[in-house]
Amino acid sequence: MQKRRTISVSVINEHGVLSRISGLFAGRGYNIESLTVAPIPESDLSKVTIVTDGDARVLEQIIKQLHKLIPVLSVSESDDFLEKEMALVKIPIEEDIASIEVLCRAYNGSVVNANEKYIIIAATDKPYRITSFLKAISRFNPKEVVRSGVVALERY
CATH class of the missing domain: 3.30.70.1150 (ACT-like. Chain A, domain 2)
Known part of the structure; x- marks a missing residue:
């Protein structure tokens, strides 16, 4: 069942991070409805917010893969954003x-x-x-x- 999902990712602010994150979605055939990225003040980190539609099983795999990316520090997927x-x-x-x-x-x-x-x-x-x-x-x-x-x- 397709469901709208919001995923928040904290990453080290370095080149290529956004490409690797979006590649996880593209590799599984999922569209990103909305993508925003901004630096976190007074740090070398950025916050990436992704909105997508997908089934729970595939999105669970994407979240697991996001956790494995080296520059990713945390991944949150919640209904309470x-x-x-x-x-x-x-x-x-x-x-x-x-x-x-x-x-x-x-x-x-x-x-x-x-x-x-x-x-x-x-x-x-x-x-x-x-x-x-x-x-x-x-x-x-x-x-x-x-x-x-x-x-x-x-x-x-």
Whole structure:
């Protein structure tokens, strides 16, 4: 049975780590839905957050293989992650800005930049709510949309 999974991996920040991690997924025919990587402040480590869909057996094997990679320090796969994602959306200034601002507030968003042609809005929320936000904001004819990918921390 296919299930959405979030995997958090702490690694030593060195070249080739991301390639080896993504290779484990590619070698087993699994798609990575979202992949974010960022350095952990004041360390030589990075946090890799992977969101994928797959069956429990194959994902269990991927997690075991991740543990064996030399630069990997820890691997967490849990149903108890706090997950957030951000979307940036560029909208023509001619659109109804008041309605856009109301919609943004409903999804923890706001106008973050404006010029004579466009406004740029940002929303940060749970991934499924960002999907809903992008569906709702589509009526304002966005010229460009960018999603950040999921970042996650275990709650406990």
